[in-house]
Amino acid sequence: MSGAARSARQLRAASAGNGVLLILIALLIALTLGMAQLEPLFRALFPDLGNPLYARDSFLNLMLAHIGLVLVSSLISVTIGIAAGLFVTRPVGREFEPMVSSLAAIGQTFPPAAVLAIAVPLAGFGFTPTIIALSLYGLLPVIQNTIAGLGTVPQTTLEAARGNGMSRWQILRRVELPLAMRVIIAGIRVSVIINIGTATIGSTVGAKSLGTPLIAGLVGNNLAYVIQGALLVGLLAIVTDLLFERLERRYAFGG
Amino acid sequence: MIELQGLTKTYAGKNVVEDVSMTLETGEFGVLIGPSGCGKSTTLKMINRLVPLSGGRIILNGDDVTELPAEQLRRRIGYAIQSTGLFPHWSVARNIATVPQLLKWPKSRIDDRVDELMAMFHLDPAEFRHKYPHQLSGGQAQRVGVARALAADPEVLLMDEPFGAVDPITREALQAEMRRVHRQTGKTIVFVTHDMDEALQLATRIALLNGGRLVQYDRPIEMMVKPADDFVREFFGQADLGLKLLSRRWVHQYQRPPSLAHHATLPGLDHCWRLDDAGRPIVLEGARLDDQHRHTDVRAEWIATPEMSMKEALSRMVWYRVMVLPVVDETGKLIGEVGMQGIMGIESDGGLHAGEPAS
Numbered sequence: 001m002s003g004a005a006r007s008a009r010q011l012r013a014a015s016a017g018n019g020v021l022l023i024l025i026a027l028l029i030a031l032t033l034g035m036a037q038l039e040p041l042f043r044a045l046f047p048d049l050g051n052p053l054y055a056r057d058s059f060l061n062l063m064l065a066h067i068g069l070v071l072v073s074s075l076i077s078v079t080i081g082i083a084a085g086l087f088v089t090r091p092v093g094r095e096f097e098p099m100v101s102s103l104a105a106i107g108q109t110f111p112p113a114a115v116l117a118i119a120v121p122l123a124g125f126g127f128t129p130t131i132i133a134l135s136l137y138g139l140l141p142v143i144q145n146t147i148a149g150l151g152t153v154p155q156t157t158l159e160a161a162r163g164n165g166m167s168r169w170q171i172l173r174r175v176e177l178p179l180a181m182r183v184i185i186a187g188i189r190v191s192v193i194i195n196i197g198t199a200t201i202g203s204t205v206g207a208k209s210l211g212t213p214l215i216a217g218l219v220g221n222n223l224a225y226v227i228q229g230a231l232l233v234g235l236l237a238i239v240t241d242l243l244f245e246r247l248e249r250r251y252a253f254g255g
Numbered sequence: 256m257i258e259l260q261g262l263t264k265t266y267a268g269k270n271v272v273e274d275v276s277m278t279l280e281t282g283e284f285g286v287l288i289g290p291s292g293c294g295k296s297t298t299l300k301m302i303n304r305l306v307p308l309s310g311g312r313i314i315l316n317g318d319d320v321t322e323l324p325a326e327q328l329r330r331r332i333g334y335a336i337q338s339t340g341l342f343p344h345w346s347v348a349r350n351i352a353t354v355p356q357l358l359k360w361p362k363s364r365i366d367d368r369v370d371e372l373m374a375m376f377h378l379d380p381a382e383f384r385h386k387y388p389h390q391l392s393g394g395q396a397q398r399v400g401v402a403r404a405l406a407a408d409p410e411v412l413l414m415d416e417p418f419g420a421v422d423p424i425t426r427e428a429l430q431a432e433m434r435r436v437h438r439q440t441g442k443t444i445v446f447v448t449h450d451m452d453e454a455l456q457l458a459t460r461i462a463l464l465n466g467g468r469l470v471q472y473d474r475p476i477e478m479m480v481k482p483a484d485d486f487v488r489e490f491f492g493q494a495d496l497g498l499k500l501l502s503r504r505w506v507h508q509y510q511r512p513p514s515l516a517h518h519a520t521l522p523g524l525d526h527c528w529r530l531d532d533a534g535r536p537i538v539l540e541g542a543r544l545d546d547q548h549r550h551t552d553v554r555a556e557w558i559a560t561p562e563m564s565m566k567e568a569l570s571r572m573v574w575y576r577v578m579v580l581p582v583v584d585e586t587g588k589l590i591g592e593v594g595m596q597g598i599m600g601i602e603s604d605g606g607l608h609a610g611e612p613a614s
Contacts, residue, residue, distance in 0.1 A: 160340030
């Protein structure tokens with residue numbers, strides 16, 4: 001009875017969540033494609049500005065470039081982060097755990113602007129140094145949550161897996177990873193959200209992103225540009241966050 | 256048949272299990288028992304090599320399996336632990352299918368086997384197949400755990416305190432079910448517990464360990480009446496040995512035809528059952544300590560079944576103040592009765608040689 005009531009409530013909450021998510025996605029797409037339609041609004045809000053709408057590049061191009069930066073850097077963070085997290089939780093790598101954890105923590109304490117400053121002389125301007133900075137910055141939550149997620153798998157479950165004749169690889173693939181997945185995805189979620197925000201500063205070293213109008217607005221004292229860039233980055237972050245939330249929920253087993 | 260030859264486990268130079276040798280014939284229910292830290296769990300886990308052996312050999316049905324790859328060995332040996340050992344992200348059906356899947360059985364064979372096992376443990380496949388462990392009660396989860404251990408029809412079933420985490424009432428039900436499953440499957444079982452009553456309920460052989468050594472390995476009744484030393488005597492306890500003996504006796508060994516008419520002339524023994532149309536007992540006339548002519552409504556709480564232990568039957572007689580209990584079959588039909596005088600030994604075997612459950 002109470003189970004049925006609970007699942008009905010969850011269903012209602014989920015469908016309400018669906019509505020919000022759909023509205024936000026529609027808003028994100030509409031603003032990306034149709035920011036120009038809002039020119040009269042920005043002109044009215046900022047009558048002193050000669051150019052109240054950023055027009056050096058289309059917002060669609062900026063949005064795609066931004067997503068590209070985040071995708072590539074997150075892919076690198078996730079691959080390295082999960083691999084490192086797996087390595088230090090296996091018997092062979094256990095002794096490296098403190099070292100890997102502190103390395104990742106150090107990566108997190110460097111301000112991304114400082115990493116950019118170091119990366120530019122090594123990798124030049126534009127895309128590459130930004131990717132390096134973002135990848136390093138997004139590594140820690142992935143590693144931490146991979147280790148934590150694998151740590152939540154109960155000892156008795158692991159013993160049952162071994163006792164039923166699973167090999168190490170089978171235990172990892174069939175038991176440990178599925179059970180740790182929710183926590184690992186939570187780590188990826190944090191990492192990606194951080195990178196969506198941080199990718200804006202890539203524009204300071206010439207990487208195209210939604211930070212481009214933002215930085216241009218800050219430099220040229222054009223608040224309308226700042227708002228246009230920030231609005232899209234903020235929406236992108238919220239939509240991504242909501243999408244990850246649903247993904248996480250799929251891996252909740254009786255939690 | 257499983258033979259343990261000189262099993263030894265050494266941790267940091269100390270023997271936690273020392274030279275344990277025992278043979279369990281096919282179809283026996285062996286229980287390892289002892290105080291905590293006696294090495295009973297370690298001994299069990301050496302059998303499927305979850306704990307690597309420091310010394311000794313394991314012979315399974317004539318094969319020396321000591322050197323077999325551990326994963327292969329474990330797929331021949333069922334393993335059940337507390338209910339938390341179920342895989343929380345897998346449905347009941349998939350949990351039960353764990354070992355058959357590892358052995359790459361065809362899907363149809365796996366499905367049939369899962370249904371067969373769910374039926375054996377009274378879990379309706381339509382209801383339970385797709386449930387997840389967190390949707391099960393403790394007793395149901397434990398049944399699934401045992402079903403999973405039996406899925407690939409293993410040569411031996413190992414159970415490590417499987418009923419340790421369930422409440423006493425569920426535990427009794429599970430023990431009764433375990434006796435039935437053991438009878439039905441004829442599996443060789445090695446079972447670890449620290450609970451003497453559980454051991455007496457289930458075992459056909461008891462191995463008592465202390466400090467890593469096997470102190471006595473014998474049939475339960477022999478251990479009670481012929482303890483090897485003072486440790487065994489103390490462990491089994493003296494005060495209620497009579498009751499413990501009764502816990503190894505079953506109602507079907509004592510039951511006699513029901514009295515359906517008043518005939519006896521002995522005071523206090525004359526009684527008679529009144530049945531309903533379906534043959535179920537509804538009223539007991541007489542056989543009360545306080546008032547021998549009184550009519551008593553039969554209540555579910557003091558009905559006995561053939562599989563009930565005599566200890567439990569006696570407990571019900573005392574608590575409900577009746578001299579005789581009705582014995583009913585699964586449909587509730589009266590098939591016999593068991594009475595206070597019977598407990599003193601209708602079989603008059605002196606407590607030594609009868610008393611194993613019929614298998």
